[in-house]
Amino acid sequence: xDIALTxxxxxxxNPSAGEISERLGTIMxxxxxxxHGNDANKKVIIQLMFVVVGMFGxxxxxxxxxxxxxxxxxxxxxxxxxxVMPAEMKVDSSRExxxxxxxxxxxxxxxxxxxxxxxxxxxxxxxxKISYYVKNDTNNxxxxxxxxxxxxxxxxxxxxxxxxxxxxxxxxxxxxEKHMPVVFFIDPTIPKDVNVLTLSYTFFIKPGSEAAxxxxxxxxxxxx
Amino acid sequence: MSAVIEEHHDHHDHKPTGIGRWLFSTxxxxxxxxxxxxxxxxxxxxxxxxxxxxxxxxxxxxxxxEPEMFNQLTTxxxxxxxxxxxxxxxxGLANWMVPMMIGAPDMALPxxxxxxxxxxxxxxxxxxxxxxxxxxxxxxxxxxxxTFYAPLSTTxxxxxxxxxxxxxxxxxxxxxxxxxxxxATIMNLRAPGMTYMKMPIFVWTWFITAYLxxxxxxxxxxxxxxxxxxxxxxxxxxxxxxxxDPVLFQHVFWFFGHPEVYIMILPSFGIISQxxxxxxxxxxxxxxxxxxxxxxIAFLSFIVWAHHMFTTGMPVAGELFFMYATMLIAVPTGVxxxxxxxxxWKGSLSFETPMLFAIAxxxxxxxxxxxxxxxxxxxxxxxxxxxxxxxxxxHYVLVSGAAFxxxxxxxxxxxxxxxxxxxxxLGIWHFWLSxxxxxxxxxxxxxxxxxxxxxxxxxxxxxxxxFNQMATVGAFVFGFSQLIFLYNVIKTARGKSVEKATSxxxxxxxxxxxxxxxxAPFHSFTTPPQVx
Numbered sequence: 001x002d003i004a005l006t007x008x009x010x011x012x013x014n015p016s017a018g019e020i021s022e023r024l025g026t027i028m029x030x031x032x033x034x035x036h037g038n039d040a041n042k043k044v045i046i047q048l049m050f051v052v053v054g055m056f057g058x059x060x061x062x063x064x065x066x067x068x069x070x071x072x073x074x075x076x077x078x079x080x081x082x083x084v085m086p087a088e089m090k091v092d093s094s095r096e097x098x099x100x101x102x103x104x105x106x107x108x109x110x111x112x113x114x115x116x117x118x119x120x121x122x123x124x125x126x127x128x129k130i131s132y133y134v135k136n137d138t139n140n141x142x143x144x145x146x147x148x149x150x151x152x153x154x155x156x157x158x159x160x161x162x163x164x165x166x167x168x169x170x171x172x173x174x175x176x177e178k179h180m181p182v183v184f185f186i187d188p189t190i191p192k193d194v195n196v197l198t199l200s201y202t203f204f205i206k207p208g209s210e211a212a213x214x215x216x217x218x219x220x221x222x223x224x
Numbered sequence: 225m226s227a228v229i230e231e232h233h234d235h236h237d238h239k240p241t242g243i244g245r246w247l248f249s250t251x252x253x254x255x256x257x258x259x260x261x262x263x264x265x266x267x268x269x270x271x272x273x274x275x276x277x278x279x280x281x282x283x284x285x286x287x288x289x290e291p292e293m294f295n296q297l298t299t300x301x302x303x304x305x306x307x308x309x310x311x312x313x314x315x316g317l318a319n320w321m322v323p324m325m326i327g328a329p330d331m332a333l334p335x336x337x338x339x340x341x342x343x344x345x346x347x348x349x350x351x352x353x354x355x356x357x358x359x360x361x362x363x364x365x366x367x368x369x370x371t372f373y374a375p376l377s378t379t380x381x382x383x384x385x386x387x388x389x390x391x392x393x394x395x396x397x398x399x400x401x402x403x404x405x406x407x408a409t410i411m412n413l414r415a416p417g418m419t420y421m422k423m424p425i426f427v428w429t430w431f432i433t434a435y436l437x438x439x440x441x442x443x444x445x446x447x448x449x450x451x452x453x454x455x456x457x458x459x460x461x462x463x464x465x466x467x468x469d470p471v472l473f474q475h476v477f478w479f480f481g482h483p484e485v486y487i488m489i490l491p492s493f494g495i496i497s498q499x500x501x502x503x504x505x506x507x508x509x510x511x512x513x514x515x516x517x518x519x520x521i522a523f524l525s526f527i528v529w530a531h532h533m534f535t536t537g538m539p540v541a542g543e544l545f546f547m548y549a550t551m552l553i554a555v556p557t558g559v560x561x562x563x564x565x566x567x568x569w570k571g572s573l574s575f576e577t578p579m580l581f582a583i584a585x586x587x588x589x590x591x592x593x594x595x596x597x598x599x600x601x602x603x604x605x606x607x608x609x610x611x612x613x614x615x616x617x618x619h620y621v622l623v624s625g626a627a628f629x630x631x632x633x634x635x636x637x638x639x640x641x642x643x644x645x646x647x648x649x650l651g652i653w654h655f656w657l658s659x660x661x662x663x664x665x666x667x668x669x670x671x672x673x674x675x676x677x678x679x680x681x682x683x684x685x686x687x688x689x690x691f692n693q694m695a696t697v698g699a700f701v702f703g704f705s706q707l708i709f710l711y712n713v714i715k716t717a718r719g720k721s722v723e724k725a726t727s728x729x730x731x732x733x734x735x736x737x738x739x740x741x742x743x744a745p746f747h748s749f750t751t752p753p754q755v756x
Contacts, residue, residue, distance in 0.1 A: 040408075040411075041333060044332075044404070044407060044408040048403075048407060051438050052400055052438055052442050055446075056442035056443070056445055056446050057446075058443065059443040059444075059445070059479075059480075062472070062476050063450075063461060066475060145465055145467075147465070147467075153539070154539065202464070204465030204466075206465060206466070
């Protein structure tokens with residue numbers, strides 16, 4: 001490609017190699033080099049193409065960088081992955097934090113989904129088990145994925161889940177229902193001004209399984 | 225092709241004839257002319273869409289277009305004006321002027337130059353085809369706004385989104401090649417003695433703009449590629465169901481988008497910095513501070529992108545950082561405005577059309593800059609965001625900023641391009657009609673925005689009616705005034721019943737481009753001039 005592009009049309013101004021190197025020497029105010037004009041252009045093209053390819057890659061690198069940044073700072077309310085409960089976790093019984101639970105469905109998701117309890121009181125450091133109810137209201141098997149979010153986002157690094165249905169995809173057969181457990185604890189170092197946490201889950205249809213869901217709209221109406 | 229080349233060796237000023245002259249052109253002037261005409265045509269297409277939008281908004285309720293069509297009109301108006309008008313016009317001006325200003329024979333990579341131009345009609349053919357199909361009832365054209373936020377453009381994008389994606393890829397390739405060409409030309413083809421700090425400011429601003437293009441156009445290509453794979457290949461970059469995040473789209477898009485707004489203004493800064501000294505008959509005040517200010521703006525443009533996203537739920541620390549960084553940009557921009565005003569101070573001013581447009585640029589761009597500062601304040605932005613205040617802000621910087629800069633440049637250089645003086649009285653009519661109507665058009669939008677009228681909605685509450693009617697009247701006067709510009713350009717190019725231009729053209733003009741005869745010969749400097 002370089003050769004084709006740098007094949008400058010020679011009729012316009014075609015100085016000899018000597019002339020060019022003399023000019024380049026003056027222009028760049030550097031010691032004169034034996035450098036042909038096309039070589040100088042080729043060098044610029046190659047350097048800039050590296051930048052172009054690098055920046056194209058950087059656009060994609062922003063995807064993991066963004067996740068890393070969110071994980072490190074706990075911004076965006078993203079809760080971490082599965083953790084193991086430390087053996088020596090001190091329970092701070094002087095404080096009680098209210099944890100509220102929310103459930104929502106992405107617009108096309110034909111499931112019923114809600115928490116079995118609306119909220120619990122928990123001491124920091126104390127493990128707590130709650131559960132969510134889910135039912136597939138359709139006549140088709142659907143794969144779902146729950147995405148958690150915690151508010152306030154700045155408290156997200158202190159909220160740890162040891163067990164959660166959001167770690168894996170949930171496959172529900174036609175009409176299947178179940179209670180899905182979540183086990184969590186709150187880090188006792190959580191800032192003093194945080195008294196209420198809200199944990200919410202949104203169930204999405206797994207990308208690729210939309211076809212099954214769209215078939216269900218009719219069947220749902222027929223049921224009614 | 226080789227036969228043509230041989231011929232050129234023999235007759236230095238021979239021009240190829242017929243359609244081949246344009247299709248296979250490797251001449252910087254012919255390619256510059258094609259870029260400028262392409263941009264001019266797109267300006268009228270994008271403007272026509274804007275007039276339909278303004279006609280719809282003349283009164284509350286739905287008059288001419290359905291809301292679905294309205295969304296397509298705003299989207300295509302934005303895309304055409306940004307990528308089809310401002311950017312190609314700047315590349316056209318760079319093609320014409322950069323080689324002449326630095327004493328080069330042509331662009332460094334003439335064949336690539338041809339390719340960069342000829343990708344554009346293809347790219348915009350695709351984009352406009354989606355609108356044509358929409359008008360014929362074959363599905364919607366892109367309807368998600370020029371910022372094409374996910375999931376509007378991914379999960380909910382119409383089928384024509386793929387036309388849009390491919391079109392953006394092609395115009396991105398075109399811009400990147402254009403930028404590489406300009407950098408190679410400036411680095412390798414300057415005349416002996418033309419050191420970097422002796423380059424005209426227009427060359428400097430384009431040099432920096434070209435680096436911005438190379439840095440961010442690939443990111444734009446990346447983000448539309450992610451959209452494409454999200455739409456068709458089962459990835460989930462922006463889809464929360466698969467672990468992605470729609471807010472990620474905004475981060476990647478604005479990482480491109482903010483430097484892009486400086487891509488659309490820096491060359492205009494350069495044009496103004498050529499015109500003001502010429503008509504003040506003084507050297508530019510603070511040359512080196514102009515260069516450093518331009519570089520600082522370019523650098524800062526990379527660390528302010530999230531000021532477009534203050535209401536996405538960023539933590540306070542992030543909002544403060546982006547607020548302060550954004551306000552910092554006012555400093556180098558203020559240096560530039562100060563330098564332009566100081567150049568005029570105690571100069572022997574004369575007010576030909578280019579100078580009128582340059583002064584209007586300085587004044588109106590500064591108004592746009594001030595509203596930018598207001599928007600930069602996070603708490604205030606919570607009120608202003610997504611209202612007509614934002615629309616007023618970016619039209620002040622893009623129309624009375626970037627576009628006025630381009631018009632000033634065309635009036636300034638067209639005598640050099642064609643060898644003929646343009647019609648001064650028509651130029652002055654064009655100027656006064658434009659500058660008055662543009663304020664009638666955009667100034668009321670500030671009040672509409674502050675009163676809470678949202679962007680991108682075809683209908684509005686009754687209390688907004690009067691200001692909207694003013695804006696619509698201004699829009700039609702502005703739009704039709706541009707026909708005077710078109711007529712003047714054609715009249716000048718045809719050269720009948722107009723004055724011939726001298727080589728220097730303007731009394732106060734300085735620089736290598738004014739040492740060439742008017743019209744500039746087909747090949748610029750066949751032997752490099754010596755710069756003292």
